[in-house]
Amino acid sequence: MGALLCALLGIGCYTSAQSQIERPRLVVGIVVDQMRWDYLYTYYDQWCQGGFRRLLDEGFSFENTIIDYVPTVTAAGHASIYTGTTPAVHGIAGNNFLLHGQPTSSVRDTTVQGVGTTESVGMRSPRNLLATTLGDQLKLGTDFRARVVGVAVKDRAAILPAGHGADGAYWFDDTSQQFITSTYYKSELPQWVRQFNEKNHELLTGGIKYSWRGAKATMQLATAAIEGEQLGQDDVTDLLAISISSTDAAAHYYGLHVPRVDSIYCELDRQLADFFSMLDKKVGNGRYLVFLAADHGGTYTEEHMEEHRIATGSWNPAQAFKDVNAELEKRFGVKQLLKEEMEFSFYLDHDSIAAHGLDRDLVAAEAVRLLSQPDEVQWVVDFAHFDRTVLPAELRERLIKGYHLNRSGELFIVPSIGVYARYSHKSGANHGTWSQSDSHIPFVLMGWGVKHGATMRHTGMVDITPTICSMLHIQAPNGSIGHPATEITDK
Numbered sequence: 001m002g003a004l005l006c007a008l009l010g011i012g013c014y015t016s017a018q019s020q021i022e023r024p025r026l027v028v029g030i031v032v033d034q035m036r037w038d039y040l041y042t043y044y045d046q047w048c049q050g051g052f053r054r055l056l057d058e059g060f061s062f063e064n065t066i067i068d069y070v071p072t073v074t075a076a077g078h079a080s081i082y083t084g085t086t087p088a089v090h091g092i093a094g095n096n097f098l099l100h101g102q103p104t105s106s107v108r109d110t111t112v113q114g115v116g117t118t119e120s121v122g123m124r125s126p127r128n129l130l131a132t133t134l135g136d137q138l139k140l141g142t143d144f145r146a147r148v149v150g151v152a153v154k155d156r157a158a159i160l161p162a163g164h165g166a167d168g169a170y171w172f173d174d175t176s177q178q179f180i181t182s183t184y185y186k187s188e189l190p191q192w193v194r195q196f197n198e199k200n201h202e203l204l205t206g207g208i209k210y211s212w213r214g215a216k217a218t219m220q221l222a223t224a225a226i227e228g229e230q231l232g233q234d235d236v237t238d239l240l241a242i243s244i245s246s247t248d249a250a251a252h253y254y255g256l257h258v259p260r261v262d263s264i265y266c267e268l269d270r271q272l273a274d275f276f277s278m279l280d281k282k283v284g285n286g287r288y289l290v291f292l293a294a295d296h297g298g299t300y301t302e303e304h305m306e307e308h309r310i311a312t313g314s315w316n317p318a319q320a321f322k323d324v325n326a327e328l329e330k331r332f333g334v335k336q337l338l339k340e341e342m343e344f345s346f347y348l349d350h351d352s353i354a355a356h357g358l359d360r361d362l363v364a365a366e367a368v369r370l371l372s373q374p375d376e377v378q379w380v381v382d383f384a385h386f387d388r389t390v391l392p393a394e395l396r397e398r399l400i401k402g403y404h405l406n407r408s409g410e411l412f413i414v415p416s417i418g419v420y421a422r423y424s425h426k427s428g429a430n431h432g433t434w435s436q437s438d439s440h441i442p443f444v445l446m447g448w449g450v451k452h453g454a455t456m457r458h459t460g461m462v463d464i465t466p467t468i469c470s471m472l473h474i475q476a477p478n479g480s481i482g483h484p485a486t487e488i489t490d491k
């Protein structure tokens with residue numbers, strides 16, 4: 001379009017390869033679900049040479065990257081990484097939230113159908129995401145010549161990173177046991193995805209969600225996407241957004257750093273080594289840019305911490321919801337004054353409060369008092385009167401950045417440090433709080449335009465995409481509040 005514009009204006013444009021803006025052929029985002037920053041070093045001695053080790057040995061590591069908001073959960077993490085902003089702005093207030101008063105998952109969209117499935121997991125799109133993403137900006141910055149694809153086992157982990165303008169996002173359907181998409185993107189599965197599903201039948205039907213098979217399947221699908229979508233094959237920068245979901249599912253079930261989870265990281269490491277050497281051949285070493293990050297970290301189980309006499313505890317949001325509603329009913333004579341519980345976020349039933357002529361502030365104050373009672377809860381914030389809660393400045397900021405006015409619950413629980421949400425005694429690790437365990441994530445860049453090094457300077461999850469946009473000389477996403485990392489961008 002630039003050349004065309006010049007021609008129309010009668011201006012001579014020099015459009016040889018040398019005069020073009022220098023950009024990598026491909027950007028690859030690798031977001032590992034629940035990968036704490038310290039996992040880079042927990043497994044360091046076991047990493048093979050070409051995978052995570054290559055990222056650390058060749059790349060630049062931002063060793064002190066912190067999630068800028070709470071709650072530290074998957075959908076919010078993927079959205080924040082790729083939009084450079086937080087739930088307050090991009091609207092993905094949690095994995096689930098209320099939208100126009102109704103519960104929804106972050107990527108649920110009843111106006112679309114599944115492609116490759118008839119199950120409801122196909123009714124998905126990025127429509128609930130309010131801000132533009134890295135992929136959207138790449139599209140806008142290249143007159144839509146860039147190709148953008150997202151792959152993951154989890155729906156939200158494929159869809160939110162790929163953004164609104166993506167050519168495709170592919171996620172796994174447990175019922176048909178294959179990778180699918182929705183009519184938001186396409187009316188039928190592309191040939192390369194169909195072929196992948198057929199060729200990998202054995203791998204995909206072996207139960208991939210909680211196993212190393214999930215990491216392998218996702219990386220293999222990412223490899224197929226390079227060929228299938230011709231990513232990184234010309235001078236227009238493409239984006240491949242890969243998210244590894246099994247690491248989170250397995251840790252929720254079995255706990256942190258247990259053999260089942262370790263085996264997924266080992267498989268992922270091997271897969272990354274193969275993937276990078278494939279990119280070296282197909283795209284060219286030094287012609288692609290990779291970043292590694294995580295949507296959140298994770299907290300060790302109560303049993304594990306207790307065994308080692310480390311202060312810990314758990315708190316059951318569903319039980320609190322039930323108990324507090326029962327107490328509110330005794331006081332106000334009305335059932336279910338708390339409408340929904342979304343882990344740390346509690347919603348008042350405004351219709352019921354109004355219909356019964358109750359005072360909203362009186363009900364909220366009583367709910368806050370009741371929710372605050374257990375030792376496991378440190379603060380309960382009523383966002384309608386945020387100033388009434390005395391909070392450390394850092395935590396205030398994170399709470400405000402994580403709160404979406406129309407979508408988040410107005411009562412928010414901050415558990416005591418070391419305490420995590422646990423719905424059943426059987427469950428393993430969890431996350432969602434502001435603690436270092438949950439909020440300290442890896443951020444490593446490698447490849448095109450990246451010198452080897454590391455910094456302990458504080459960076460935020462929201463700095464990831466603005467840094468990449470600066471390197472590519474494209475505008476950061478519209479809601480971005482992050483800052484480019486000058487260690488990379490300053491020449």
Ligand SMILES: [Zn+2]
Pocket residue numbers: 034074248249252431
């Ligand atoms: Zn999780």
